[in-house]
Amino acid sequence: MNSPLSRLICRATLLAAGFMLCLQAAFAQDLDEVRKRGVLRHLGVPYANFVTGSGDGFDVELMQGFARELGVRYEFVQSNWNDVIGDLTGKEIRYKPSVQEIGSRPVRGDVIANGMTILPPRLKLLDFSEPTFPSAVWLLARPDVAVTPIKPSGNREQDIKATKARMGVGTTFVMDNSCLDPTLYDLEGKGLKLKRFTGSTNINDVVPAMLKGESDMTLLDVPDVLVALELWPGKIKVVGPISEEQRMAAGFRKESPELRKAFNAYLARLKADGTYMRLVKKYFRVAPRYLPEFFRDLPPAR
Incomplete structure (x- = not known):
């Protein structure tokens, strides 16, 4: 059976199978897969007091709490500024003269959190959470x-x-x-x-x-x-x-909307109950003096 019709059917079957694999891969990167795997992989670059490199930091504690919220184990995965977005998305990225995907690479984490500023080139590659910190x-x-x-x-x-x-x-x-x-x-x-x-x-x-x-x-x-x-x-x-003034946030794959939604709900609760300001006071105690507008309406640390 090597007729044009049989070849067409075979090609359509392969395309459908490929589509289903892509669809499964997309779903596999979201909240349900994190819970099934039992671990939240936090991608981070040692930077300021967000990720100190000594096992703690503002974003480290944020993500440790988020893992507890999800009922999974926390795992820190160290990266660097050149590779961290690719480590999340599984894509090799070239930034200049324009942002382009030029290949693939292993996915190493589920979320980036290390004082990452929301910038136009990054918005093409990631979906960001609600702001976690102000900057400029x-x-x-x-x-x-x-x-x-x-x-x-x-x-x-x-x-x-x-x-x-x-x-x-x-x-x-x-x-x-x-x-x-x-x-x-x-x-x-x-x-x-x-x-x-x-x-x-x-x-x-x-x-x-x-x-x-x-x-x-x-x-x-x-x-x-x-x-x-x-x-x-x-x-x-x-x-x-x-x-x-700029904003920093946690970065998620565009295929992880439910994980991002869960983090935003968790972050809102921390801001409302004073836990967020406790972390600010611990790691960036003078930040409210230099960038007061962002912190003005938040409840005090508890």
Whole structure:
């Protein structure tokens, strides 16, 4: 039987089987599969106090509590900024000149949580939870660099413009495919001395490199700035903002809507009962002073 009709039937059968496998794979990545497997795999990159690398952190405790909420075991899966989205989606990603899927890779986790900023390129690849933390990108410098911090005007747009104008005095660390990517803030092609940070894929290493004199200034997001100011008091000055206020959140596969929905319900409860602010106080105690609007209406820590 090798007639055109039999070949057509065979081809249709294979296509249908392939479709069912894809459909099963999509369902297998959602809430039911996490519960059946009995473990929530938390993908994280050591960063600021979200994932400290010592077994704790703001997002580590959030995800440990979420695993308990689901009645499953918690498992931390360490990744890096270059690979973490691919480790979640099972797809090799190329970001420039545009975001493209260029291959496949093993899926290593169920959710990303490490102070990940919601950025337009990432929205093409992930579905984010409700915001877990506020952020923004600021310009930092060493005290010996001849740059004067701006005087806040009360107008964020004017403050950003004034901060960018001060970048001309020296080199500034930036990092592609991260919240420190200069293309996000219209910094490319402006005659600025932008220096790609290539010492590692860990944003935690940017400030130490700047303090060693490898760059005069650096972009950095606010949560990491707060940690840096405590680690190196008197050795860093904040010049001003580079971005509008941003939001951080947990990242989920687009095939995991029920898992994301369950996390959002869990997060809302933590914010309502004061558990969320207890974690903020533990890991980012001065954050409400620097980004008050996000925390203003939340119940106090319990």
